[in-house]
Amino acid sequence: MLKGKKILLGITGSIAAYKSVYLVRLLVKAGAEVKVIMTPSSKDFVTKLTLATLSKNPVLVDMFDDESWANHVMLGRWADVMLIAPLSCNTLAKMAHGQCDNLLMAVYLSATCPVAMAPAMDEDMWYHKATRENLLKIQNFGVKLIPVEKGELASGLKGTGRMAEPETIVQFIKDNFFLPKKLDGKKAFVSAGPTYEPIDPVRFIGNHSTGKMGVAIAHELQNQGAEVTLILGPTQLSVPETGLKIVNVKTAAEMYNACTKIFNKTDIAIMAAAVADYAPATVSNIKIKKKEEELVVVLKKTKDILKSLGEKKKKGQVLVGFALETSNEREYALGKLKSKKADIVVLNSLNDQGAGFGSDTNKITIFDKSGKEFNFDVKSKEEVARDIVDTIIQLYYV
Numbered sequence: 001m002l003k004g005k006k007i008l009l010g011i012t013g014s015i016a017a018y019k020s021v022y023l024v025r026l027l028v029k030a031g032a033e034v035k036v037i038m039t040p041s042s043k044d045f046v047t048k049l050t051l052a053t054l055s056k057n058p059v060l061v062d063m064f065d066d067e068s069w070a071n072h073v074m075l076g077r078w079a080d081v082m083l084i085a086p087l088s089c090n091t092l093a094k095m096a097h098g099q100c101d102n103l104l105m106a107v108y109l110s111a112t113c114p115v116a117m118a119p120a121m122d123e124d125m126w127y128h129k130a131t132r133e134n135l136l137k138i139q140n141f142g143v144k145l146i147p148v149e150k151g152e153l154a155s156g157l158k159g160t161g162r163m164a165e166p167e168t169i170v171q172f173i174k175d176n177f178f179l180p181k182k183l184d185g186k187k188a189f190v191s192a193g194p195t196y197e198p199i200d201p202v203r204f205i206g207n208h209s210t211g212k213m214g215v216a217i218a219h220e221l222q223n224q225g226a227e228v229t230l231i232l233g234p235t236q237l238s239v240p241e242t243g244l245k246i247v248n249v250k251t252a253a254e255m256y257n258a259c260t261k262i263f264n265k266t267d268i269a270i271m272a273a274a275v276a277d278y279a280p281a282t283v284s285n286i287k288i289k290k291k292e293e294e295l296v297v298v299l300k301k302t303k304d305i306l307k308s309l310g311e312k313k314k315k316g317q318v319l320v321g322f323a324l325e326t327s328n329e330r331e332y333a334l335g336k337l338k339s340k341k342a343d344i345v346v347l348n349s350l351n352d353q354g355a356g357f358g359s360d361t362n363k364i365t366i367f368d369k370s371g372k373e374f375n376f377d378v379k380s381k382e383e384v385a386r387d388i389v390d391t392i393i394q395l396y397y398v
């Protein structure tokens, strides 16, 4: 599976660098072409000579020497995957802030290939708030985290923070970047976020949706090989640039137009957006002035996008809706599955702890039109997205 694959391995200053020597050997043995970049401080832990011998390629450390300049842009483009193992706390912080003071950072910042990291640090550093924030930040940039392990640490203490074993790292690289993907060649779209329905030029009716769940689903569909369009309502969320096609919309009507425009050419449509059910019947084109004690805004039903896609749906298309409920959850979710002619409805109840708008976690139940039901625990929105996409694959693509 790794035969002929180009892996760029970044090594930073950490005791765990000794494991990278074996990692290079495993990658080369599996048929990969490996080039190594070291940070200056990593040279205190392992030698260029060992890594150059095992990788069968010159090892790079500096941006330039007396006679030549290391082309960091081309290195990033050469690789199929850039792997940073071990990743020290220091390099992690630089990655989170875009600091470019060595060749490894220059390559990371210009890399167009996917990037994975295998951190290594002491437990207290691992759990420090700054580390947590930096990790979250670079995961949001799209960098994949190879989980740390528990065990003996360089300090002599036992705890969490050991770099994953080389065998685990190789398996992670295979599973995440080189497995044939289940949704290769499929086209999908995901609607996400809220909609804003204008009342006048300065006011609108909106809701608390952030779009996090929909964005996570879009990325997971992409991870599984699908070509994904994200139809995104107004949100503050910064969406990692991973090649998603993003269509920005504001109102329910704009979302309706964007969804119906591409539905025909879509294999999988997932309506994760919190679309306004009602919008002001008329929109004032000047700011409404404060006059009476009461102001009545007449609202008119918006078009139900999911329902209208359900009516247009052709054989082979998979249509997924969401149901966010606060009471009679099961009954309402099953009602929506049927009335909107969806194939799947994902229920989340605001009564469940860890579910709902803005939170980083969610708890879902999936109902399928054939009567199957799948229950899941509270998980991060990324894991929930994986569960949703895996369920779609299991039901429709195996």
Ligand code: CTP
Binding pocket: 252, 271, 272, 273, 274, 275, 276, 277, 302, 303, 304, 305, 306, 307, 320, 321, 322, 323, 324, 325, 336
């Ligand atoms: N939906 C939609 N268009 C609308 C309203 C909702 O496509 N105008 C979609 C949502 O994206 C979601 C599903 O329908 O996938 C269910 O949305 P929800 O707000 O839970 O249900 P509603 O049908 O709006 O019913 P109610 O608000 O009465 O629960």
